[in-house]
Amino acid sequence: MQEESGFDVGSRLRQLRLANGLSQRELAKRAGVTNSTISLIEQNSVSPSVSSLKKILDALPVSISTFFAGDEPGGAQMFYRAEELTEIGDGHLSFRLVAARRPERQLSIIHERYPPGADTGEEMLEHDGEEGGVIVSGEIEITVNGESRVLGAGDGYYFESRLPHRFRNLGKEECVIVSANTPPGFSDGGHEVHHA
Structure with missing residues (x-):
């Protein structure tokens, strides 16, 4: 799901997961997805659907706009x-x-x-x-x-x-x-x- 703007979904998810002190396994459990789903997204091997990404971000919790906005101030x-x-x-x-x-x-x-x-x-x-x-x-x-x-x-x-x-x-x-x-x-x- 790396957009033409060069947004790196995998790295951003990994950054937020680690900032919340969660293992891939723990995040997967909280989000109700498989461990491999988290791993593949973080490696940019798969592009998550909006609903899948939302489930994962809800488990952090982080909004979709915050996820894509990164740490840039508004x-x-x-x-x-x-x-x-x-x-x-x-x-x-x-x-x-x-x-x-x-x-x-x-x-x-x-x-x-x-x-x-x-x-x-x-x-x-x-x-x-x-x-x-x-x-x-x-x-x-x-x-x-x-x-x-x-x-x-x-x-x-x-x-x-x-x-x-x-x-x-x-x-x-x-x-x-x-x-x-x-x-x-x-x-x-x-x-x-x-x-x-």
Whole structure:
């Protein structure tokens, strides 16, 4: 999951694990993943899915935005070029977070890309807060609390995030969504969850 910006997921995970005084085995146990999963991620041999990385970071606990922001201090930047958005996706799903390094951010705004066949997973997601978004292009099936809808360009959604939810692109075109959630799921250490 080393992005074009050169972000080293493996080294960053190892740095945080050691800073928390955890062995690979202990972190794996806390996160509910195998020892080999932690080892392979730290060696950059595999790219973890967003949900897998989230489970591991929750066990530290460290937010996804803190993970990708590294130790760089945030600032009061107000405008962001496309290349300045922080990629927090898994290499298949793309989630580009606006203002990831902004301290005490109260909102997560995410530019999402779901290629055909993309799915946030059979395990429904649930977390505190609210989320909403607008489909920019393509179509996405969203299931919330057992109710499913296929939404297309211009359609929107808004729901309480504690309701079980899942996003799937069943179409043949990429789906692009601009979404927001609060509290900022990708910034509260140990509590960040969006739909991935």
